[in-house]
Amino acid sequence: MPIDRALLEIEDLNAWYGESHVLHGISFDVREGETLSLIGRNGAGKTTTLRAILGIVRNRTGVIRFRGEDLTVIPLHAIARRGLGYVPEERGIFASLTVAENLVLPPVVKDGGMSEEEIYELFPNLAERRSSQGTKLSGGEQQMLAIARILRTGANVILLDEPTEGLAPVIVERIGEVLQLLKARGMTIILVEQNFHFARKLADRYVVVEHGSAIDYFGASELDAKMAGLAEQLGV
Amino acid sequence: MFCIPYVKCLPFVALYGQLLLGLINGSFYALLSLGLAVIFGMLRVINFAHGALYMLGAFVSWWLSVALGIPYWGALIVAPLAVGLVAVVIEKTMLHQMYRLDPLYGLLLTFGITQVIEGTFRYFYGASGQPYPPPPALSGPLNLGFMILPIYRGWVVVISILACLGTWLLIERTRIGAYLRAATENPVLVQTFGINVPLMMTLTYAFGAALAGFAGVLAAPIYQVSPLMGTNLIIIVFAVVVAGGMGSILGAIVTGYILGLLEGLTKVFYPEASNIVIFVVMAIVLLLRPAGLFGRAA
Numbered sequence: 001m002p003i004d005r006a007l008l009e010i011e012d013l014n015a016w017y018g019e020s021h022v023l024h025g026i027s028f029d030v031r032e033g034e035t036l037s038l039i040g041r042n043g044a045g046k047t048t049t050l051r052a053i054l055g056i057v058r059n060r061t062g063v064i065r066f067r068g069e070d071l072t073v074i075p076l077h078a079i080a081r082r083g084l085g086y087v088p089e090e091r092g093i094f095a096s097l098t099v100a101e102n103l104v105l106p107p108v109v110k111d112g113g114m115s116e117e118e119i120y121e122l123f124p125n126l127a128e129r130r131s132s133q134g135t136k137l138s139g140g141e142q143q144m145l146a147i148a149r150i151l152r153t154g155a156n157v158i159l160l161d162e163p164t165e166g167l168a169p170v171i172v173e174r175i176g177e178v179l180q181l182l183k184a185r186g187m188t189i190i191l192v193e194q195n196f197h198f199a200r201k202l203a204d205r206y207v208v209v210e211h212g213s214a215i216d217y218f219g220a221s222e223l224d225a226k227m228a229g230l231a232e233q234l235g236v
Numbered sequence: 237m238f239c240i241p242y243v244k245c246l247p248f249v250a251l252y253g254q255l256l257l258g259l260i261n262g263s264f265y266a267l268l269s270l271g272l273a274v275i276f277g278m279l280r281v282i283n284f285a286h287g288a289l290y291m292l293g294a295f296v297s298w299w300l301s302v303a304l305g306i307p308y309w310g311a312l313i314v315a316p317l318a319v320g321l322v323a324v325v326i327e328k329t330m331l332h333q334m335y336r337l338d339p340l341y342g343l344l345l346t347f348g349i350t351q352v353i354e355g356t357f358r359y360f361y362g363a364s365g366q367p368y369p370p371p372p373a374l375s376g377p378l379n380l381g382f383m384i385l386p387i388y389r390g391w392v393v394v395i396s397i398l399a400c401l402g403t404w405l406l407i408e409r410t411r412i413g414a415y416l417r418a419a420t421e422n423p424v425l426v427q428t429f430g431i432n433v434p435l436m437m438t439l440t441y442a443f444g445a446a447l448a449g450f451a452g453v454l455a456a457p458i459y460q461v462s463p464l465m466g467t468n469l470i471i472i473v474f475a476v477v478v479a480g481g482m483g484s485i486l487g488a489i490v491t492g493y494i495l496g497l498l499e500g501l502t503k504v505f506y507p508e509a510s511n512i513v514i515f516v517v518m519a520i521v522l523l524l525r526p527a528g529l530f531g532r533a534a
Contacts, residue, residue, distance in 0.1 A: 092422055104414075153429070
């Protein structure tokens with residue numbers, strides 16, 4: 001069960017791509033051990049929110065506080081050292097590295113990460129193909145590898161961007177099982193997902209994002225009452 | 237006697253001599269193009285200053301000997317470090333601002349840096365060279381039975397092969413190499429993993445420059461230490477890198493040696509073409525494989 005304490009606080013977050021103002025004062029917090037899902041239509045600003053939190057989008061204003069520390073003044077490479085692991089939408093598997101090299105690429109940032117053996121047990125497909133070139137894996141296997149490499153680092157907050165996009169239902173189900181396992185282990189998860197049916201099995205709370213703003217916040221227990229409105233908002 | 241029909245016949249001893257000469261030139265081509273490939277692969281900067289850094293390595297070893305009495309063996313370590321340090325200053329003060337721009341800007345900047353470095357040395361030392369003898373332990377000839385091998389030249393071939401092999405292993409078989417290869421593909425994502433990519437870029441430039449400095453120390457006893465020694469070499473080295481595949485480590489090494497040997501043989505069998513053979517090969521490679529022999533198409 002989540003502990004009721006804000007681990008990550010986002011206040012009035014604005015972000016720009018060049019001249020284009022994409023985030024308009026988003027605010028929310030994430031508590032330790034909970035799964036928070038950012039939901040919204042394509043282009044609503046969900047991915048940009050993750051990228052602004054991590055510092056990939058540098059042109060931003062507002063407050064991003066992690067365990068009370070201001071992340072906006074920390075260099076990009078130092079943010080991962082605080083225990084935040086990122087699984088990007090495009091998966092980011094490196095073509096010049098094997099599966100095994102991709103897996104051990106991110107350095108261990110904290111104690112408590114999974115060992116390579118544990119990871120290969122969790123993802124047997126990766127074990128079988130550990131000598132293959134990373135990008136030769138199927139889309140589902142690449143997604144598993146992208147998640148797996150963060151599990152090794154000991155990061156206790158994982159930012160997942162559209163992990164089910166373009167994947168077969170059986171793979172989506174497997175990824176759901178893995179995320180349930182991580183949730184049970186107490187990992188804090190920020191999940192950006194358009195597949196609302198996937199997110200509802202995992203999320204403790206939701207933030208609805210539209211046009212770069214957070215327009216609604218609610219907990220899992222309020223979901224049923226919100227369903228009709230959400231279906232209209234999300235176009236599902 | 238070794239003959240190419242309708243061209244020329246040559247005694248085997250002379251042929252071996254030319255092959256050795258080609259191998260020595262190939263050693264310098266490989267070491268220098270390797271440094272260029274490492275730098276281009278990671279920074280996407282065409283480092284025109286590579287020839288000047290090579291010359292700097294030779295001059296530092298000469299200074300160490302003349303001013304401080306530090307012998308060749310000490311220079312082999314100190315000079316690449318000194319050149320690497322100069323490269324850190326260049327990268328930190330100027331070059332890092334070129335990364336987000338078209339590679340042409342990096343080329344122009346490093347061309348300007350070359351002019352400044354070479355012009356300064358020419359002002360103080362003129363165009364003539366300074367002598368730098370090989371260390372006593374590597375002086376003299378060695379009779380191999382089928383040819384006489386100047387020991388120092390044999391040493392250059394061996395040590396440069398080891399340096400190339402070591403660099404290849406570092407990049408292809410170590411964790412640091414995996415960081416470099418990954419950062420070449422997606423530097424932002426590698427930073428989100430907690431790896432300090434800007435520092436890696438500085439160190440990569442310093443490493444590539446140190447390889448040039450190392451080649452400069454090796455070259456000092458063979459060629460004279462002269463402000464223009466890099467200028468004479470850099471255009472050929474660029475042709476080697478392009479033929480091998482821009483940014484390809486293995487391509488730079490293999491093509492460096494092959495083209496060195498080819499140039500050596502051309503000097504014997506058709507000397508008129510020896511100055512252009514490398515460029516002709518480069519043009520043919522580009523026509524048949526635009527990404528180079530070992531390069532990957534974009």
